Amino acid sequence: MKLLTPGTEIDGFVVHECIHAGGMAHIYRVGYANAARNPGFPLAMKIPRMTAGDGAENIVSFEVELTILPTLSGHHVPRFVAAGDLMRLPYLVMEYVEGRTLQHWLEEHPRTLTPEGALQDTADIARIGSAMALAAHSIHQQNVCHLDLKPANVLLREGGSVVLLDFGLSCHAHYPDLLAEEMRKAVGSPTWIAPEQVVGVRGDLRSDIFAIGVMLYEMATGELPFGAPATQGGMRQRLWMTPAPPRQHRPDLPEWLQEVILRCLEPEAAQRYPSAAHLAFGLAVHFKRWIKAAGMHYQPSPLPARQIEQVPIVMVAVPHDDVTDATLYSLREAAARSLGIRPGARLACVTVISPSASSTSDSARSETMLHRTHLARLKQWAAGLDLSRHSASYHVLEAGDVAQALVRYAEGNRVGMMILGAATHGLQLQRFIDTVPIRVARDAPCTVILVKQQLPFEQLHHSATAAAS
Amino acid sequence: MKIALLSDIHANLQALEACLEHARAHGARQFALLGDLVGYGADPGPVLDRVMQLVAEGTPCVRGNHDAAAVAPPAVAENLGEQSAQWTHPRLNAQQLAFLSGLPLTARMGMDALLVHASADGPERWHYVADGNAAERSMAAATRMDPAIRYVFSGHVHEQALYFLTPTAKLMRFSPQPGVPVPVPPHRQWLAIVGSCGQPRDGDTRAMYALFDPDAATITFQRVPYDHMAAAAAVRAGGLPAFFADRLEKGR
Numbered sequence: 001m002k003l004l005t006p007g008t009e010i011d012g013f014v015v016h017e018c019i020h021a022g023g024m025a026h027i028y029r030v031g032y033a034n035a036a037r038n039p040g041f042p043l044a045m046k047i048p049r050m051t052a053g054d055g056a057e058n059i060v061s062f063e064v065e066l067t068i069l070p071t072l073s074g075h076h077v078p079r080f081v082a083a084g085d086l087m088r089l090p091y092l093v094m095e096y097v098e099g100r101t102l103q104h105w106l107e108e109h110p111r112t113l114t115p116e117g118a119l120q121d122t123a124d125i126a127r128i129g130s131a132m133a134l135a136a137h138s139i140h141q142q143n144v145c146h147l148d149l150k151p152a153n154v155l156l157r158e159g160g161s162v163v164l165l166d167f168g169l170s171c172h173a174h175y176p177d178l179l180a181e182e183m184r185k186a187v188g189s190p191t192w193i194a195p196e197q198v199v200g201v202r203g204d205l206r207s208d209i210f211a212i213g214v215m216l217y218e219m220a221t222g223e224l225p226f227g228a229p230a231t232q233g234g235m236r237q238r239l240w241m242t243p244a245p246p247r248q249h250r251p252d253l254p255e256w257l258q259e260v261i262l263r264c265l266e267p268e269a270a271q272r273y274p275s276a277a278h279l280a281f282g283l284a285v286h287f288k289r290w291i292k293a294a295g296m297h298y299q300p301s302p303l304p305a306r307q308i309e310q311v312p313i314v315m316v317a318v319p320h321d322d323v324t325d326a327t328l329y330s331l332r333e334a335a336a337r338s339l340g341i342r343p344g345a346r347l348a349c350v351t352v353i354s355p356s357a358s359s360t361s362d363s364a365r366s367e368t369m370l371h372r373t374h375l376a377r378l379k380q381w382a383a384g385l386d387l388s389r390h391s392a393s394y395h396v397l398e399a400g401d402v403a404q405a406l407v408r409y410a411e412g413n414r415v416g417m418m419i420l421g422a423a424t425h426g427l428q429l430q431r432f433i434d435t436v437p438i439r440v441a442r443d444a445p446c447t448v449i450l451v452k453q454q455l456p457f458e459q460l461h462h463s464a465t466a467a468a469s
Numbered sequence: 470m471k472i473a474l475l476s477d478i479h480a481n482l483q484a485l486e487a488c489l490e491h492a493r494a495h496g497a498r499q500f501a502l503l504g505d506l507v508g509y510g511a512d513p514g515p516v517l518d519r520v521m522q523l524v525a526e527g528t529p530c531v532r533g534n535h536d537a538a539a540v541a542p543p544a545v546a547e548n549l550g551e552q553s554a555q556w557t558h559p560r561l562n563a564q565q566l567a568f569l570s571g572l573p574l575t576a577r578m579g580m581d582a583l584l585v586h587a588s589a590d591g592p593e594r595w596h597y598v599a600d601g602n603a604a605e606r607s608m609a610a611a612t613r614m615d616p617a618i619r620y621v622f623s624g625h626v627h628e629q630a631l632y633f634l635t636p637t638a639k640l641m642r643f644s645p646q647p648g649v650p651v652p653v654p655p656h657r658q659w660l661a662i663v664g665s666c667g668q669p670r671d672g673d674t675r676a677m678y679a680l681f682d683p684d685a686a687t688i689t690f691q692r693v694p695y696d697h698m699a700a701a702a703a704v705r706a707g708g709l710p711a712f713f714a715d716r717l718e719k720g721r
Contacts, residue, residue, distance in 0.1 A: 175652065
């Protein structure tokens with residue numbers, strides 16, 4: 001397949017410059033000829049090299065990618081856009097993801113044996129390593145094993161997350177494996193291939209963990225743990241060989257990092273991390289402890305999302321009219337439980353009042369007075385909560401549409417969890433109209449806890465009626 | 470347009486109706502029947518009435534070994550299968566018997582699909598396509614019949630399987646996950662064993678069939694729960710060997 005000239009049109013796509021001319025395929029930047037169809041992100045087109053001289057293997061691998069990429073979703077893969085008919089006009093259009101590959105990163109960060117870089121290097125390895133592991137975990141959860149992870153196929157995004165590229169040797173648990181016929185012949189890249197792949201076992205997610213281990217080893221030491229074997233026999237060494245411990249190359253590496261890397265590189269898959277999420281967790285936990293033990297403060301956190309989850313803003317919607325003491329009590333219990341298991345959480349107590357309630361002429365119903373009255377009620381409600389380890393704030397919102405006001409407040413303040421009454425007295429109506437709890441549960445950007453009125457009040461009522469009859 | 474492929478119904482009315490209903494609900498507008506309509510089960514007559522109705526509406530249908538045996542059962546039964554053929558024969562009316570004996574061994578569906586109960590390699594010898602080599606022989610025979618054939622759909626073996634032709638002309642076996650549409654692009658050759666509608670034997674009592682979508686080039690293997698206890702009760706009530714009823718209750 002010769003190079004396409006910019007401006008060529010293929011199936012409604014205009015071809016721009018060639019960004020990669022590999023042994024298997026050419027990759028071009030492309031756009032829709034009809035700009036209105038543009039999906040809002042840049043596009044790349046992959047066209048397999050399939051002239052008479054090319055082997056059958058690369059068309060099969062193109063077919064594999066064509067089959068698997070459209071099944072994958074999430075932040076860790078390029079979005080699939082379109083594909084051409086394999087027999088007539090083979091091409092694959094996907095999202096062009098901005099970033100640089102780990103291969104580039106390795107070239108820009110040559111390992112040196114000076115100890116000064118140890119902290120920064122360890123931080124980089126922990127950060128990129130967990131991002132790679134989380135990306136692998138995301139595709140594993142979708143029943144796909146990549147099986148060709150290597151620095152050229154790992155793309156580092158600006159924000160720190162990883163996108164995995166090239167699914168040409170991948171295996172989908174629910175699809176026939178078109179590469180399975182290569183049984184007893186290794187399918188993969190010799191430097192990163194796992195021992196079980198060398199003997200033709202495909203579809204074990206721990207093969208990807210092995211490949212990540214090889215990359216971590218290179219990031220840490222600048223060396224390849226098994227070299228780059230050129231022969232089948234050379235690759236078979238992997239079935240039994242344990243690589244030199246990374247600290248032999250780089251004595252200043254922390255021991256825990258060496259352990260993490262060697263565990264990824266266990267010849268027997270069962271001895272490795274059982275899932276990529278475990279690897280990510282292992283890297284993050286060890287790294288945090290290490291930083292703490294060394295008395296160093298490292299910013300930013302390697303897993304900000306998880307930290308955010310641990311210290312959410314908990315919002316409680318406290319109603320002010322048509323509300324029983326039992327409901328207020330139950331809301332307070334729910335708030336206490338939610339705060340109790342999250343030591344760093346922050347409490348926001350919110351009540352929504354109608355704009356028509358205030359009056360400009362009647363001073364007792366002036367806006368300030370109303371706000372003051374409701375703030376006092378909120379504080380009184382919260383007085384029963386132990387807030388010694390939490391910060392709390394009180395907010396009176398004025399809005400005609402209660403549900404919308406609550407949802408907007410949650411959005412605007414990045415609320416992690418909202419607690420409100422389930423309004424069970426309106427249950428019969430909920431089938432016909434959207435009540436406030438239903439709308440909030442549907443539209444809120446966060447977890448919503450709907451609290452039902454609990455004992456003891458209901459119980460008291462029952463015993464009272466029982467006694468009366 | 471989706472086509473529901475059903476095989477080895479084995480006179481199991483409950484399973485047949487559950488599969489037909491499931492297939493229609495999942496978009497099937499056409500059906501194909503891959504043989505062994507009768508044998509083992511208690512309702513050969515009602516099953517054949519449904520089948521003859523479908524065939525009158527244009528559904529292709531091929532003959533299975535049990536269909537042949539029900540038409541001409543041996544005088545002395547040497548195994549349970551022959552025993553059930555002896556039981557079945559007198560319970561069919563002349564029209565139903567004529568229908569069974571008129572069934573072809575193979576049928577074409579569209580330009581590129583072949584229907585055969587067992588193997589295209591000598592369909593009347595009822596070879597079991599239970600591994601890659603047997604699948605290869607069936608596929609090769611189909612290709613000799615017509616090189617345009619890309620899909621061979623069969624039953625006879627009661628477990629669902631999909632065989633696919635690799636570039637080195639080997640057939641690989643794949644065990645499909647029920648409910649997942651598997652891409653079967655026509656530039657390769659595919660041989661699908663759709664499994665048994667009325668006589669599952671893999672320890673799962675649910676009925677089997679497959680949905681083929683020629684436009685999307687996918688095949689979805691399905692498992693359908695049905696009232697297998699009622700089917701087993703009918704077998705016992707009909708005076709058939711109790712083993713057939715146990716089998717339906719256990720899916721073995």
